[in-house]
């Protein structure tokens with residue numbers, strides 16, 4: 001089945017849809033039984049279609065789990081109330097006191113904070129590594145290393161890692177590879193074909209796609225699902241059926257949205273590359289992006305999220321830039337239909353294993369589905385305001 005067909009059909013199990021095109025939103029904490037035998041039977045099936053108690057899953061959440069499995073080629077998918085909850089749940093399902101984690105220096109900042117502020121307190125230590133390390137990761141693996149946590153491209157700075165090389169080194173030493181695959185979505189990077197064991201998505205971003213729900217997913221092959229599922233269930237994670245419904249709805253248009261985000265993003269990135277204020281563009285499809293060759297080899301597409309570094313500019317200049325935008329709204333997050341802008345001063349603050357050479361501020365754009373010419377005009381005006389304050 002081709003991907004366009006697959007995405008239209010995933011998760012539409014008749015057991016859940018009961019004849020409707022889409023699985024309805026089932027609101028249920030409690031399910032009631034006629035016989036003790038039925039009750040025991042339903043309760044024996046944790047996250048495999050059994051209906052016994054809301055936290056153990058319901059038809060709407062099962063439909064989303066199955067859809068994610070079919071898209072990613074996974075055997076099981078556990079759902080969480082946010083992307084960060086998915087990251088926390090995945091790590092705590094596989095690491096405990098005395099264990100060690102290797103984490104890319106450019107991971108999503110809250111993931112970094114989780115390591116510093118929560119995992120550390122629980123006796124789990126973390127070493128951050130240069131995202132460009134490749135098979136050199138072998139030298140950092142300790143006897144107690146349990147997980148290598150990768151994210152590609154890195155949040156904000158956009159380096160792409162050589163995931164197959166890292167996975168090979170990890171598996172030689174019996175270490176699990178966990179990936180925050182939010183940027184690529186299930187469509188643009190096939191995690192399990194590249195050696196990843198545990199695939200994490202902030203569904204909040206492109207999967208939901210409309211900036212109106214939060215959720216996270218973690219998928220694995222059979223060998224790791226029982227542990228993930230049991231541990232995450234015991235920690236109390238579950239997802240509301242309304243948000244599962246919004247994710248299923250978003251999934252149906254994921255592929256066509258990504259195509260448009262990618263085309264709009266590339267047009268704007270190319271325009272930015274010609275601007276005198278811009279030092280360089282950090283877009284995985286550009287040669288100037290560290291690890292571009294791995295993106296070209298392993299990924300099947302880009303999207304609307306990328307960054308660029310300015311040659312110079314104090315906070316007053318970037319504030320003037322940000323505050324007058326018409327279409328690029330100022331806001332955290334990304335992956336909805338709308339364009340967003342954020343600026344970062346002092347990227348070094350987010351890094352411990354690697355330096356950051358550029359002295360100018362970094363601007364991160366999420367290019368939405370608006371007409372790119374309108375967006376370029378918006379940025380053109382932004383540079384006028386910026387240059388007045390520089």
Ligand SMILES: *Cc1c(COP(=O)(O)O)cnc(C)c1O
Nearest residue numbers: 082083084108182202204214215
């Ligand atoms: C947003 C984001 C998350 C966290 O998702 P939430 O739903 O906001 O908790 C995790 N990883 C990446 C790369 C993200 O961009």
